[in-house]
Amino acid sequence: MSELEISNITKDYGATRALHPVSINVEQGEFVTILGPSGCGKSTLLRILMGIARPSAGEIRLAGTRIDPLPPEARDIAMVFQSYALFPHMSVGKNLSFGLRMKNVPKPERARRIEHALEICNLMGLVERMPRQLSGGQQQRVALARAIVMQPRLLLFDEPLSNLDAKLRDTLRQELVDLHRRIGTTSIYVTHDQAEAMAMSDRIVVMDGGRVVETGTPLDLYRAPTRAFTAGFLGQTNLLTADADGARARLPWGQLVTLSAPAKGIARVSVRPETIAIRQDEMGAGTVTSVSFMGANALYTVGIDEMTLKVSQAGGESLIAAGSRVSLDFNGALHLLKDRDLPEAA
Amino acid sequence: MQAALHDRKIQLALLLLPGVGYLLLFFGGPLVSALIGSLRLDDGSFTLQWYERIFTRVTMLRGLQTSIYYGVAPVIVSLLVSIPLALLIRQNFRGRKLFNGLYKLPMAVPGIIVALMVIIMAERGGFIDRVIAPFGVSMPKLVRDEWGIGVILATVWKQIPFMTLIITSAFAGIPEDIRHAARSLGASRLNTFAFVEVPLAMPGITAALLLTFIGSMGSYAIPDIVGSPSPRPLSVLMLFEFGEGRFAQVYAMGMVLSLFAVVVLLAYYALTANIGVNRTKGDE
Numbered sequence: 260m261s262e263l264e265i266s267n268i269t270k271d272y273g274a275t276r277a278l279h280p281v282s283i284n285v286e287q288g289e290f291v292t293i294l295g296p297s298g299c300g301k302s303t304l305l306r307i308l309m310g311i312a313r314p315s316a317g318e319i320r321l322a323g324t325r326i327d328p329l330p331p332e333a334r335d336i337a338m339v340f341q342s343y344a345l346f347p348h349m350s351v352g353k354n355l356s357f358g359l360r361m362k363n364v365p366k367p368e369r370a371r372r373i374e375h376a377l378e379i380c381n382l383m384g385l386v387e388r389m390p391r392q393l394s395g396g397q398q399q400r401v402a403l404a405r406a407i408v409m410q411p412r413l414l415l416f417d418e419p420l421s422n423l424d425a426k427l428r429d430t431l432r433q434e435l436v437d438l439h440r441r442i443g444t445t446s447i448y449v450t451h452d453q454a455e456a457m458a459m460s461d462r463i464v465v466m467d468g469g470r471v472v473e474t475g476t477p478l479d480l481y482r483a484p485t486r487a488f489t490a491g492f493l494g495q496t497n498l499l500t501a502d503a504d505g506a507r508a509r510l511p512w513g514q515l516v517t518l519s520a521p522a523k524g525i526a527r528v529s530v531r532p533e534t535i536a537i538r539q540d541e542m543g544a545g546t547v548t549s550v551s552f553m554g555a556n557a558l559y560t561v562g563i564d565e566m567t568l569k570v571s572q573a574g575g576e577s578l579i580a581a582g583s584r585v586s587l588d589f590n591g592a593l594h595l596l597k598d599r600d601l602p603e604a605a
Numbered sequence: 606m607q608a609a610l611h612d613r614k615i616q617l618a619l620l621l622l623p624g625v626g627y628l629l630l631f632f633g634g635p636l637v638s639a640l641i642g643s644l645r646l647d648d649g650s651f652t653l654q655w656y657e658r659i660f661t662r663v664t665m666l667r668g669l670q671t672s673i674y675y676g677v678a679p680v681i682v683s684l685l686v687s688i689p690l691a692l693l694i695r696q697n698f699r700g701r702k703l704f705n706g707l708y709k710l711p712m713a714v715p716g717i718i719v720a721l722m723v724i725i726m727a728e729r730g731g732f733i734d735r736v737i738a739p740f741g742v743s744m745p746k747l748v749r750d751e752w753g754i755g756v757i758l759a760t761v762w763k764q765i766p767f768m769t770l771i772i773t774s775a776f777a778g779i780p781e782d783i784r785h786a787a788r789s790l791g792a793s794r795l796n797t798f799a800f801v802e803v804p805l806a807m808p809g810i811t812a813a814l815l816l817t818f819i820g821s822m823g824s825y826a827i828p829d830i831v832g833s834p835s836p837r838p839l840s841v842l843m844l845f846e847f848g849e850g851r852f853a854q855v856y857a858m859g860m861v862l863s864l865f866a867v868v869v870l871l872a873y874y875a876l877t878a879n880i881g882v883n884r885t886k887g888d889e
Contacts, residue, residue, distance in 0.1 A: 311785050331788035338789045344782035348804045357800070358790030409790065 260323060262287035262445050263413060268317035268327075270303050270469075277303045279470045280317065285447065290439050292448045292456040294492070295466035301449045304466075305417055308447065310334050321412055332361070337406035338415040341422060343398045345390040351377075351401050352386040358409045372408050379438060380404040396427045403435070407442060416448040420455065432458060453493050457481065465489045481531075483519070485597045490529035497530045497568045501593065508593070512544045512564035519592040528593040532558065532571035536588040539579050543586030550581055561585060636863075643856035655857035665858075667836035672862065675753060675838050676822030679760035680814055686761070687768040687813070692798075694773055709766045716763060720830035723759045724748055748831050755831035760821045768813045775809020776802060808877045815873045819866045 261284035270278040278300045285291050293301045306312035308319065310331035319327040326334050337358070346354050355376060359369045377383055380400045390398055399419055406414055419435075420428045436459050439446055450456055456463050457477040465472040465480065465488065473480060473489045484490040487498050501508035503522035509515055518526060537547075537559055545563035552558075556573040570587065579585060646652045659665045694705060711719070726732045727747045734744040748755040779802055787797040803810075821827075825840045832838065837845075839858050846854045 309785065309789055311788065330793075331785070332791045332793055334789075336789060338786070340782045340786060342780060342782045344780065344786035346783060346787070346801055346805075357787070357792070361791035361793075361796060405786075405790070 261285060262289070262322060263447075264320040265304075265308075266318050266320075268304065268307060268314045268319065270300075270307065270312065271315045277469055278307075278314075279468075281466075281469075281471055282317075283464055283471065283474070285445055287445055288443045290436075290446045290448065290459060290461045291464060292450060292460035292462070293464045293466055294450060294453060294456040295472075296451055296492070299466040300469040301451075301466050302417065303469075305338075305415055305447070305449050308413075308415060309336060309338055335412040336415060337409045337411040337413075338417065339399075339402050339406050339419045341418040343390075343402040343422075345398055345401055345405070347390050349390075350386065351382065351388050351390070351393070354390070354401060355405050355408050358405065362409070372410070376404040376408040379441065380407070381434070395423050396431060399423065399431060400434075403438070407438075407444065410444075412445065414444045414446040416446065416450075418450050418452075419448075421450070421452070428455075435459065457493065463493075465492060467492075483594060484529060487527065487529065487596050487598045490594075490596065495532050495569055495571075497532065497535075498596075499528050499530060499566070499568075499593075501526050501528055506592075511566065514544065514587070514589075516589045517592045518595050520595045522595055527596040527598055529596055530568075530589065530593055532569040533573065534590060535568070535570045536590060537561070537570045537572055537579065537585050538588065539583055540586040541584050543584045545585045545587055547579055547581050547583050547585055550578055552578060559585075561587065563587070639856045639859055642853055643860050645853055647853075655854045656861070658854065659857060659861055664836065664842065665839075668839045668842045669861065671753075671828075671832075671836045672822050672838040672840065673865070675756055675760070675824075675828055675832070676818050676865075678753065679757045679764055679821050680818045682757060682761045683764040683768050683817060684810075684814065686765050687772050688810075690765070690769045691772040691776055694769070695776060708769065711763050712766045712770075714763070715826075716759070716824055717826040717830065719759045719763050720827045723755050723762075723831050727755065727758065749833050751833050753828075753832055756828050759827045759831055760824070763827075764817045764821065768817055771809050771813040771816075772806065775806035775813075778809070779805045811873055811877055815869060818869060822865065823862055 263283075263285040265281060265283040265285075267280040267282055268278060269276065269280050281300070281304060283291070283293075293304065295301045303312060307314045307327070310326075310329060310333075314327055317327070318325055321335065326336075346357065349357065352373065355373045356369055359372065364372070373386075377386065380403055382397070382400055382404055385393065385397065385401075390401065393401065399422075402419070416435075420431055423431060432455060439459075448456075448459060460477055462474060463477055463480055464474045465486075467488050472486050473484060477493075480489055481493050484493065490496040490498065499510060501510050501516065501518070503518055503524060503526035505521045505523075506518050507515060508518050508522070508526055508528075518528065533556070545561040545568070547559050548562045548567070549560045550557060556571050557575055557578055559570045559572065559579065561568045561570055568587070643655055644651055644653070646654070659669065690708070694701070694708075714722075724731065727744065728734070729744055729746060729748075731744070731748075737743070747758065783801060783805070784797055787801045788794075792800065822838075823840055825844065828838045829841045829844075832841070839862055843855050843858045846858065
């Protein structure tokens with residue numbers, strides 16, 4: 260039995276369906292990210308988990324107990340909001356003690372837990388401050404401390420870093436990962452930022468259009484996505500069609516490649532830019548249309564047979580000029596997707 | 606002349622003149638002239654006798670008390686109705702739009718009409734009385750009664766929409782996430798309301814209290830028409846003194862009423878200086 264079992268949850272707003280039956284299991288102590296573009300249903304799912312929205316059907320169990328009919332205050336769940344949602348009329352200390360007082364935690368226990376939360380969230384010395392006297396990063400730390408002081412069974416994060424500037428975001432991201440390692444609370448983290456999802460999660464649930472597209476570890480989803488949507492959303496990729504016959508396939512411009520799994524007829528493949536080797540070749544099939552030098556690598560766009568491919572080359576001694584003829588080498592097997600129709604290359 | 610225009614201080618004074626000048630001329634001017642008028646005898650010599658009369662004469666003293674009572678009592682009743690009403694309007698229910706439009710209607714009705722309406726409806730022998738008479742019940746004395754029930758009814762009827770409007774927007778200004786955060790931290794609906802929403806809406810609530818208090822304390826038509834003949838509030842007594850031609854007395858009474866309003870205003874600033882005015886907005 261999983262710690263959190265989301266079974267066939269749906270949500271309808273009138274005639275529009277925001278969530279198609281969604282089922283996700285989360286193990287105890289796991290850090291799971293729900294990743295998807297805006298409007299994919301991830302926020303709706305989070306609201307349902309929290310209890311501020313009712314599912315139209317389905318059930319949710321937390322540690323074996325059914326929680327979907329319960330009001331938010333009766334669930335053992337705490338949430339960290341994108342807007343921080345600190346109580347502006349309460350000091351940091353009061354913000355932290357609010358939930359504990361609501362749950363009638365005795366005073367000595369309250370003090371002990373608050374002390375601990377302040378310490379692990381790096382907030383010592385700010386207890387008396389009002390939220391408006393804190394920086395964005397500090398406010399988000401208070402929001403986090405306010406959630407973990409409850410010692411909930413489940414922690415929910417609603418894009419908690421998206422209001423912060425890039426540098427602070429990286430710092431807090433690392434702090435969150437460390438914190439999760441220390442306290443080990445089962446966590447669900449909602450974001451549209453694929454880098455965040457890959458850097459933090461034990462497992463990623465990719466959502467699109469109110470459906471779960473695919474679930475897996477960051478590494479698996481990046482290296483071996485089974486859906487074009489996942490491939491395109493997690494980093495850059497080239498989505499191609501190939502004419503397959505067993506493990507061999509022919510790309511549209513005639514080049515022969517190997518597939519990760521045998522197929523027959525038209526096959527869809529995802530090729531990461533960094534798995535393609537580019538080589539200057541007067542007889543090559545492709546033409547470099549643009550070059551962006553990124554420092555650690557160079558990013559080429561290559562026109563080939565009326566298609567455009569992205570190629571990333573790391574550690575090259577020199578750059579290949581735009582307009583040069585090139586040939587591409589596909590190292591290893593190309594990754595076969597299960598989609599029936601290929602969307603426009605992402 | 607040219608040089609004077611280049612002087613920074615003169616430039617500033619000129620730029621401020623339309624705003625500050627207007628305030629001085631139309632607010633400060635009358636106030637100062639009323640103040641001076643309240644301190645003069647007919648021959649122009651200085652006196653405090655008009656103030657002395659307010660604080661020594663029984664009718665005047667009771668008038669002051671009545672003014673405060675007519676100011677405070679309706680505000681309390683209005684508040685008790687307006688907060689639940691504001692919460693109700695937030696909910697989704699059938700006919701909400703219609704209700705939302707209708708409840709504001711009393712704001713457009715002048716006080717004198719409201720007063721006459723209360724007389725027609727609630728006086729003994731009035732509309733309600735005649736409707737319930739066949740059942741063997743009769744109305745208690747609600748108009749020109751010693752507790753000022755009629756005044757309170759009429760004032761409340763006029764105040765509720767205004768107060769509800771302000772309080773509704775005060776509650777609406779609280780970000781939804783904050784409410785949700787309170788719920789997820791274990792607060793019931795009631796606790797969320799009491800410990801999070803009310804404190805955050807307090808600036809709006811006190812503003813509504815203040816504005817309605819000042820309005821009802823100074824109102825004339827309603828207490829004159831439906832108020833008890835004795836005691837009468839200062840506003841009504843003022844008109845009587847005006848009729849007698851004792852302008853200096855009228856000025857003095859006006860100053861005392863204004864002083865009360867100012868004291869309440871200062872209390873409001875002191876109370877709201879520290880609560881919920883600065884909302885958390887994150888980094889932007």
